[in-house]
Amino acid sequence: PFIFSGKIQIPAHDLSLPLFSLFTARALLNTIFHFFPERLEDTTIKWPNDIYRGDKKVSGILIESEFVQGLYSIVIGIGLNFYGTSVPKDLERIATFVSDHPLEEGRLEQFAFRLIE
Secondary structure, eight states, rough: OOEEEEEEEEEEEEEEEHHHHHHHHHHEEEEEHHHOOOGTTTTTEEEETEEETTTTTEEEEEEEEEEEEEEEEEEEEEOOOOOOSOOOOOGGGTTTOSSSSSTTHHHHHHHHHHHHO
């Protein structure tokens, strides 16, 4: 799995907080498409903060924010199932992986750098 969390600060006048989850999900989806173009046909955003491959979840996004003196401090948490050989029995109907094949060495790091950009 890919687990990421980061914190950013943005002036309130530069941000529509209600759309921030969608913006983050779109950035994650674009990064997935960059590394896995075969996912273009079956992977999408499920409003407001999940990524689905077909009818199964591959990623969740959690956004927490705090407003202080005109700035939003935003913590972004992302969990993404890249590749695996099995899903726990109680999740098989609702969860899956982005890739059907093991990842090459260094791919997770490349993915993280691209997402942050």
